[in-house]
Structure formats: C-alpha cells, structure tokens
Amino acid sequence: MSEQSTSTDLTRRRMLQGAVVALTAATGTVVLGLTGPGAGSTAAAGLEGDDSFDEVFQQRRIQGMPMAAGTAMPSGHQHGAMGYQVLIDGRELHMMRNADGTWISVLDHYRTFSTPRALARSAVIALHGAQLVPISV
Amino acid sequence: MAVRKNQATLTAQEKRGFVNAVLELKRQGGYDTFVSTHNSFIMSDTDDGERTGHRSPSFLPWHRKFLLQFEQALQAIDATVALPYWDWTADRTTDASIWGADFLGGDGRSSDGQVTTGPFAFSGGKWPVTVSPDSRNYLLRSLGAGTADLPTKADVDGVLALSDYDTPPWNSSSDGFRNNLEGWRGVNLHNRVHVWIGGNMSTGMSPNDPVFWLHHCFIDRLWAGWQARHPDQGYLPADRTQDVVSLNDTMKPWNDTAPAALLDHTRFYTYDSAY
Numbered sequence: 496m497s498e499q500s501t502s503t504d505l506t507r508r509r510m511l512q513g514a515v516v517a518l519t520a521a522t523g524t525v526v527l528g529l530t531g532p533g534a535g536s537t538a539a540a541g542l543e544g545d546d547s548f549d550e551v552f553q554q555r556r557i558q559g560m561p562m563a564a565g566t567a568m569p570s571g572h573q574h575g576a577m578g579y580q581v582l583i584d585g586r587e588l589h590m591m592r593n594a595d596g597t598w599i600s601v602l603d604h605y606r607t608f609s610t611p612r613a614l615a616r617s618a619v620i621a622l623h624g625a626q627l628v629p630i631s632v
Numbered sequence: 633m634a635v636r637k638n639q640a641t642l643t644a645q646e647k648r649g650f651v652n653a654v655l656e657l658k659r660q661g662g663y664d665t666f667v668s669t670h671n672s673f674i675m676s677d678t679d680d681g682e683r684t685g686h687r688s689p690s691f692l693p694w695h696r697k698f699l700l701q702f703e704q705a706l707q708a709i710d711a712t713v714a715l716p717y718w719d720w721t722a723d724r725t726t727d728a729s730i731w732g733a734d735f736l737g738g739d740g741r742s743s744d745g746q747v748t749t750g751p752f753a754f755s756g757g758k759w760p761v762t763v764s765p766d767s768r769n770y771l772l773r774s775l776g777a778g779t780a781d782l783p784t785k786a787d788v789d790g791v792l793a794l795s796d797y798d799t800p801p802w803n804s805s806s807d808g809f810r811n812n813l814e815g816w817r818g819v820n821l822h823n824r825v826h827v828w829i830g831g832n833m834s835t836g837m838s839p840n841d842p843v844f845w846l847h848h849c850f851i852d853r854l855w856a857g858w859q860a861r862h863p864d865q866g867y868l869p870a871d872r873t874q875d876v877v878s879l880n881d882t883m884k885p886w887n888d889t890a891p892a893a894l895l896d897h898t899r900f901y902t903y904d905s906a907y
Contacts, residue, residue, distance in 0.1 A: 589765070604835055624744075
C-alpha cells in the first residue's frame with residue numbers, strides 16, 4: 496500500500512471514527528484518557544514517533560492514530576490535548592493513557608505499554624481471532 | 633458475623649457452598665451487574681479526572697464496599713457463605729488446589745484460552761460470559777502467560793512496610809502504600825495478579841472470573857495488615873481534594889458510604905488470621 500493511499504484511508508477512517516466516538520460518548524462509554532500530571536514530555540516520548548500506524552499483525556489489521564483535541568467526554572470532561580485511537584479490523588479498542596505516558600486497553604487493563612502499537616499487538620494476541628464488540632456500560 | 637477464610641483451608645462442603653451461591657447469583661441475573669459496575673468504573677477512572685474505583689486513594693475502600701455487596705448477595709442465597717481469600721504468595725502454581733475442578737476450575741486450553749474444567753467451564757452451561765469487550769462468551773484464563781511469577785511474600789512485606797497510605801497526585805503515579813499495592817508503581821502486587829491469570833482477569837470486566845473475588849479479598853486483608861503495622865497512619869487525603877475521594881466524601885455509585893466508615897473491617901466481617 497502506498498503512503499498516499501494509507502494517508503487517504505486513515506483520513507476516511509478517522510472521519511468514520513468521529514461518528515463512533517460520538518455514539519459511544521452518547522451511550523456513556525469513556526473513550527480516551529490523556530494529559531494530567533506527568534503527561535508532558537514523557538507523554539510525547541511515549542509515542543516515540545509512532546504517532547500513526549497501519550499494519551497487519553498475526554492476520555489482523557491494526558491501526559493507530561491521534562484524535563482531534565477537545566474530544567467531549569461523557570462526564571463533561573474535555574481532553575485539552577491530543578487523544579489517540581486504536582482499531583483492530585476497523586473496530587475500536589478502548590484505551591486510556593496513564594499519567595506516566597504509558598497506555599492500557601480494555602483487554603489489558605492492568606498492564607502498561609509504552610506505545611499504542613505494542614498495546615494493539617497484545618490485544619490481537621489476547622483476542623485469539625475474536626472480534627471486538629462495542630462496550631455498553 | 634462472617635469469617636473470611638483462606639481458600640486453601642476450605643472443606644469440600646465450604647467450597648461447594650461458595651461455588652453454588654455464585655452459580656445461583658449468576659442464574660438469577662445479579663452477578664453480571666457486578667461485572668458491568670466494575671467495568672464502568674475502571675473505564676472512567678482517569679489519572680487526570682474523577683477517579684474512584686481505581687488509580688486513586690479510594691481503590692481500597694471502594695473494593696471493600698464492592699466485595700461487601702457481593703458477599704451480601706451470596707448470603708441472601710446461602711447465609712453460611714463468606715468470601716474466601718487467595719493467598720497467592722503461598723498458593724502460586726498452576727496446579728494449586730484453587731484451580732481444581734472442585735473449586736474454580738483450571739487454566740484455559742492452549743488453542744483459545746477457554747476454561748474447560750470445573751463449575752465455570754462453558755460446557756457446563758452455567759457460566760456464559762455476557763459482559764465482554766469481544767465476541768467470546770466463555771471464561772478465559774492463561775495462567776502465567778502474561779507474567780512469569782506471582783508476587784512473593786517478600787514483595788508483599790516490602791509494600792506493607794511503606795508508611796504513607798497515599799501521596800499526591802493521588803493517581804497511578806503516586807508513591808505510597810496504596811499505589812504500590814495496586815501495582816502501578818514498585819514491585820506490582822494487585823495488577824500483576826490480574827495479568828498472571830490473564831483472560832477475563834486482564835480486562836476491565838475482570839469480575840467475570842470468580843477468582844476476582846478471592847484475589848480482592850486477599851488485597852483487602854493486606855490493607856488490614858498495613859493498618860495493623862501503622863497504627864499512627866490513616867487514609868489520605870483527609871481533606872477535600874479535586875477528583876478524588878477524601879476521608880469523609882461518599883463514594884459512587886452508592887453515595888452513602890465514605891472511606892471513614894469502612895476503615896474498620898471488623899464491623900462487617902473478620903479474617904481467620906491477620907496478615
């Protein structure tokens with residue numbers, strides 16, 4: 496896949512995700528965690544130039560991309576800085592960022608990862624081929 | 633008043649009583665509410681926003697109340713049941729009796745992680761997983777796959793020696809007893825056990841695996857052990873603090889109980905022995 500088509504695809508998918516995020520926010524699902532104590536330079540280093548990715552890992556398509564600032568949260572809380580989204584075969588993997596810049600996902604809520612790509616790959620292994628489903632809370 | 637015992641010492645009858653009450657609560661529909669409640673808190677507890685059940689000082693009193701409610705739900709089915717605790721510093725192998733077919737069942741199979749032995753195996757028909765982040769509806773475990781070893785007694789004793797209950801900024805980056813026990817810092821106790829079990833226990837819906845209650849019962853007992861070692865220390869923060877539950881703030885979702893009302897567990901139950 497050429498770089499340009501990847502970029503176009505990501506842009507299209509990001510627009511689709513906007514709708515997904517709005518929907519999950521309306522149903523009360525918290526989407527992303529970012530900023531806060533220690534999330535400055537450590538957080539930036541946590542991405543390690545890994546700010547977007549789109550690859551096939553163990554036969555699953557995993558994608559990661561920054562999200563627009565100011566994403567509304569169900570609590571009324573607004574993220575003042577960049578958020579992030581990971582998809583597995585086009586389905587959202589709920590994830591959060593820790594104060595030290597590391598990441599956790601709903602499938603690995605007690606283990607931290609230094610990059611979203613490592614988090615996505617671990618989720619693929621945990622899924623054993625299963626599909627993510629929307630989370631209702 | 634209930635006496636919470638080490639699961640390794642339970643009689644066959646006590647094991648059956650606990651398992652049957654859990655299965656009955658599941659059949660009645662009450663069990664999955666606990667799974668949903670846990671997940672909704674863990675997904676909304678953030679380091680820079682409101683945090684109640686996790687990564688915050690109220691991690692311990694919130695789970696104490698959560699376990700009390702679960703224990704009361706079991707006791708409504710069988711008044712003789714008390715939550716057992718799992719001392720993973722002692723019973724730390726994949727063939728320990730806790731994983732026996734007469735109690736919680738064993739490891740997941742290698743092909744897909746599905747638990748196929750014991751009362752919670754999918755084939756038994758009594759343990760469908762309905763609150764899940766993915767399409768699987770069976771119980772999952774991968775013992776020892778996510779991390780090699782459970783914490784040791786030396787790991788626990790080191791954490792119980794810490795004198796401050798918690799410290800600013802009161803989240804996953806804090807120093808102090810609570811965060812070292814929860815496991816975001818230091819040798820990692822609580823979080824590591826979730827990861828060691830794997831499968832459902834690794835997820836925000838971790839109460840899908842009944843071992844959740846035995847693990848957290850031990851964490852609760854360790855809190856009491858810390859209190860006994862530090863009689864001059866107490867829950868912090870004592871004063872109102874943004875986004876976290878201070879000593880006299882009530883906790884969601886109950887909105888009627890503050891940490892201060894939960895500090896003395898002997899008002900509600902006792903342990904067979906102190907840690």
